[in-house]
Amino acid sequence: xxxxxxxxxxxxxxxxxxxxxxxxxxxxxxxxxxxxxxxxxxxxxxxxxxxxxxxxxxxxxxxxxxxxxxxxxxxxxxxxxxxxxxxxxxxxxxxxxxxxxxxxxxxxxxxxxxxxxxxxxxxxxxxxxxxxxxxxxxxxxxxxxxxxxxxxxxxxxxxxxxxxxxxxxxxxxxxxxxxxxxxxxxxxxxxxxxxxxxxxxxxxxxxxxxxxxxxxxxxxxxxxxxxxxxxxxxxxxxxxxxxxxxxxxxxxxxxxxxxxxxxxxxxxxxxxxxxxxxxxxxxxxxxxxxxxxxxxxxxxxxxxxxxxxxxxxxxxxxxxxxxxxxxxxxxxxxxxxxxxxxxxxxxxxxxxxxxxxxxxxxxxxxxxxxxxxxxxxxxxxxxxxxxxxxxxxxxxxxxxxxxxxxxxxxxxxxxxxxxxxxxxxxxxxxxxxxxxxxxxxxxxxxxxxxxxxxxxxxxxxxxxxxxxxxxxxxxxxxxxxxxxxxxxxxxxxxxxxxxxxxxxxxxxxxxxxxxxxxxxxxxxxxxxxxxxxxxxxxxxxxxxxxxxxxxxxxxxxxxxxxxxxxxxxxxxxxxxxxxxxxxxxxxxxxxxxxxxxxxxxxxxxxxxxxxxxxxxxxxxxxxxxxxxxxxxxxxxxxxxxxxxxxxxxxxxxxxxxxxxxxxxxxxxxxxxxxxxxxxxxxxxxxxxxxxxxxxxxxx
Ligand code: ADP
Ligand code: MG
Numbered sequence: 001x002x003x004x005x006x007x008x009x010x011x012x013x014x015x016x017x018x019x020x021x022x023x024x025x026x027x028x029x030x031x032x033x034x035x036x037x038x039x040x041x042x043x044x045x046x047x048x049x050x051x052x053x054x055x056x057x058x059x060x061x062x063x064x065x066x067x068x069x070x071x072x073x074x075x076x077x078x079x080x081x082x083x084x085x086x087x088x089x090x091x092x093x094x095x096x097x098x099x100x101x102x103x104x105x106x107x108x109x110x111x112x113x114x115x116x117x118x119x120x121x122x123x124x125x126x127x128x129x130x131x132x133x134x135x136x137x138x139x140x141x142x143x144x145x146x147x148x149x150x151x152x153x154x155x156x157x158x159x160x161x162x163x164x165x166x167x168x169x170x171x172x173x174x175x176x177x178x179x180x181x182x183x184x185x186x187x188x189x190x191x192x193x194x195x196x197x198x199x200x201x202x203x204x205x206x207x208x209x210x211x212x213x214x215x216x217x218x219x220x221x222x223x224x225x226x227x228x229x230x231x232x233x234x235x236x237x238x239x240x241x242x243x244x245x246x247x248x249x250x251x252x253x254x255x256x257x258x259x260x261x262x263x264x265x266x267x268x269x270x271x272x273x274x275x276x277x278x279x280x281x282x283x284x285x286x287x288x289x290x291x292x293x294x295x296x297x298x299x300x301x302x303x304x305x306x307x308x309x310x311x312x313x314x315x316x317x318x319x320x321x322x323x324x325x326x327x328x329x330x331x332x333x334x335x336x337x338x339x340x341x342x343x344x345x346x347x348x349x350x351x352x353x354x355x356x357x358x359x360x361x362x363x364x365x366x367x368x369x370x371x372x373x374x375x376x377x378x379x380x381x382x383x384x385x386x387x388x389x390x391x392x393x394x395x396x397x398x399x400x401x402x403x404x405x406x407x408x409x410x411x412x413x414x415x416x417x418x419x420x421x422x423x424x425x426x427x428x429x430x431x432x433x434x435x436x437x438x439x440x441x442x443x444x445x446x447x448x449x450x451x452x453x454x455x456x457x458x459x460x461x462x463x464x465x466x467x468x469x470x471x472x473x474x475x476x477x478x479x480x481x482x483x484x485x486x487x488x489x490x491x492x493x494x495x496x497x498x499x500x501x502x503x504x505x506x507x508x509x510x511x512x513x514x515x516x517x518x519x520x521x522x523x524x525x526x527x528x529x530x531x532x533x534x535x536x537x538x539x540x541x542x543x544x545x546x547x548x549x550x551x552x553x554x555x556x557x558x559x560x561x562x563x564x565x566x567x568x569x570x571x572x573x574x575x576x577x578x579x580x581x582x583x584x585x586x587x588x589x590x591x592x593x594x595x596x597x598x599x600x601x602x603x604x605x606x607x608x609x610x611x612x613x614x615x616x617x618x619x620x621x622x623x624x625x626x627x628x629x630x631x632x633x634x635x636x637x638x639x640x641x642x643x644x645x646x647x648x649x650x651x652x653x654x655x656x657x658x659x660x661x662x663x664x665x666x667x668x669x670x671x672x673x674x675x676x677x678x679x680x681x682x683x684x685x686x687x688x689x690x691x692x693x694x695x696x697x698x699x
Pocket of ligand 1: 273274275276302303304305307308309310311432456457562591
C-alpha cells in the first residue's frame with residue numbers, strides 16, 4: 001500500500017485499530033499528524049562509547065552492551081527497590097543500577113543486547129557505574145541504520161508506545177510514503193526565497209538527521225529541516241493573525257469617538273497625579289485609535305506598578321463621555337473590588353457623571369440582578385468585573401469599549417466573547433507580564449502594541465534577598481520591626497493548585513502557626529482562592545485599613561493588589577515559583593515611598609543551591625523584561641506564558657523562534673506581504689488558511 005500524508009494511522013502496520021483509537025485520543029489520526037510528533041532529543045549513536053573508557057563524572061554516554069546478569073534487590077526500606085545489572089562490551093564490564101524500577105526484572109535480562117544512555121558516576125564499590133540510564137533493546141542485528149550507527153531520535157512515550165517502537169514506525173512510514181502527498185504549506189516563491197526545503201525532507205531529516213548534521217546544530221535548532229518546520233509553523237500563525245488584523249483594520253464599522261479639548265480638560269482633573277511621559281505617550285496612541293473609525297485592538301504592556309490602570313480609566317472615560325458604556329474586566333474578584341473602590345473614589349472627586357456597576361461571581365442574587373439590570377438599561381456606564389462580565393446572561397445597553405486587564409489570565413476565546421457583546425467595541429488589552437517583544441508579536445500578532453516603559457516617580461526599588469531556613473528567625477524579626485514602624489507585610493505561600501485541599505490545609509496551618517507561636521502580637525489574616533468572594537473582600541478591606549498587619553496569602557494577590565503601606569513580602573518556598581511570577585508578586589510591595597523588602601525563602605532541599613542561583617536574578621534586577629527573558633531561558637515559553645491558555649500548545653517551535661528572532665521577522669514579513677498583497681496573493685492566503693483551519697480546529 002502506498003502511504004500518503006492523509007492515510008489513517010490504523011492502516012499502518014504495527015499500529016492497527018486499537019492503538020489508532022488511543023492515538024486519536026491524543027488528536028493523532030493521520031500519518032501527517034503523527035509525523036509532527038517530533039523527537040524530544042537525539043542520541044549520538046554513530047560511535048558508541050566503550051566501557052573501558054568511562055570516567056566517573058564524564059558526559060552523557062551511549063553504550064552498546066550485552067547483559068550478563070541481573071537481579072532485583074528489595075531493600076529493608078519499604079517499597080524501595082534496586083535493580084542491578086552487570087553488562088559488558090568487548091572492552092570491559094560495568095555495573096548498572098536502577099532505583100525503584102522493579103519491572104526492569106522482566107525487561108533487562110541476561111543474554112540480551114541493550115543500548116544504555118546515561119551519565120557515568122562513581123559507585124560505592126565500583127570506580128564507575130551507571131545509575132538510572134535510559135535503555136533500549138537491540139534485537140539481533142536488527143535495523144542497523146535506524147536505531148544505531150547514526151544520530152537517532154528519542155521520543156517521549158506516546159501512550160504505551162515506546163521511543164524505539166516509534167522510531168521504527170517513523171522510519172518505515174517515511175520510506176514508504178508518497179513524498180508529494182505532503183502538500184507545501186508555504187507558497188513556493190516564499191519557500192525558495194527563505195531557503196526552505198521540501199516538507200518531506202524536513203520531516204525526514206528532523207526524525208533522522210542526515211550524516212552531515214552535527215549534534216551541535218541539532219541542539220541549536222539550526223539545521224535546514226528544523227528551520228523549515230519552524231518557519232512553516234510561524235508563517236501560518238502569522239498568516240492567521242495578519243488576516244484577522246487586516247479584517248479588523250479595514251472594517252470601518254467601529255466607533256469614532258470625539259476627543260475635544262473640553263473633554264481632555266475634564267479628564268485631566270480625574271487623577272490626583274501628573275501622568276508620566278510614558279503614560280502620556282501611550283494615551284496618545286490610544287487616542288488616535290479612539291478617534292479612528294476602525295475598532296481599536298491594542299495591547300498595553302507595562303511593568304507592575306507602571307500605571308496601566310490609570311491609563312485604562314482615562315480611556316474608558318472617553319467612551320463614557322461619548323455616550324457609550326465601558327467595561328473593565330480583571331482576572332480576580334479581589335482586583336475587581338479594588339478597582340471598583342478606587343475608581344468610585346476618583347470619580348466622586350472629578351465631577352464626572354459615571355455610575356459604575358460591579359459584577360463578580362460572588363454577588364448575592366439580588367445584587368447580581370441589580371447590576372445586570374443597570375448594565376442592560378445603560379444606567380451603569382462603567383461595568384467592572386471578572387469573567388462574570390462575559391457570561392451569557394450579561395447584556396450591555398451600548399458597550400463601546402472594553403479594557404481587559406492582565407491578559408495572560410484570559411484566553412483568546414474569552415476576549416472574543418466580550419467583543420461579541422458590543423457593536424464593535426474597541427478593545428484594550430493590558431498585561432503586566434513583561435513579554436519580550438518577539439513573544440508578544442508571536443502571541444498577539446493581531447494587536448497593536450503600546451508599552452509603558454517608565455515607573456511613576458518616587459518609587460524606591462525593592463530590596464530583594466534570598467534566605468534559607470537557618471535565617472528564618474532573623475526574617476521574622478525584620479517583619480516585627482517593620483510592623484512596629486506602622487508598615488504591613490505579605491507572606492506568600494505556594495499552592496500547587498488553588499483548589500488542592502492538602503495544600504490549602506498546609507497554608508492554613510502555616511498561618512495558624514504564625515499567629516500562635518511566631519508573631520503572637522501581630523494581627524494575621526489569611527487569603528486564598530477557595531474563600532468566598534465576600535470573605536476575601538472582607539479580609540482585603542481589613543488589610544487596606546491596616547487592621548491586619550500580616551497577610552498570609554496564596555498567589556491570589558499576584559495581580560494588581562495595591563496597598564502602598566505594605567513594605568515587606570516574604571515568599572515561602574520561592575523555588576517553586578517562576579521568576580516572572582515572583583516579579584509579579586514582588587510588585588505588591590514598593591508601591592509607596594517607603595523602602596520595601598522582598599525575602600525569598602528557599603527550603604533546605606537538595607535543590608537548594610540551584611534554586612538560590614536561579615533566584616539570585618531577582619536580587620540583582622527589578623527589570624521585568626530581563627527577568628522574563630531569564631525565565632524563558634530557564635523554563636521555556638510554555639511554562640512562562642501558559643501557552644495552554646492561548647491555545648498555542650501545539651506550536652512546537654515557539655522556543656526556537658525566540659532563539660532566532662530573525663526567523664520570526666521573516667515569517668511575519670512574508671505573511672503580511674501576502675495578506676496585504678495582490679488579489680491573487682490574498683486569495684492564495686485565504687486558501688491556505690482555509691485548508692489549515694480544519695486541521696487546527698482538530699488540534
Ligand atoms: P499597574 O496597573 O500598571 O500595575 P497601577 O495603575 O495600579 O499600575 O499604578 C500603581 C500605583 O501607582 C497606583 O497606586 C497608582 O495610583 C500610582 N500611579 C499611577 N500613575 C502614576 C503617576 N503618573 N504618578 C504617580 N503615581 C501614579
Ligand atoms: Mg494593574
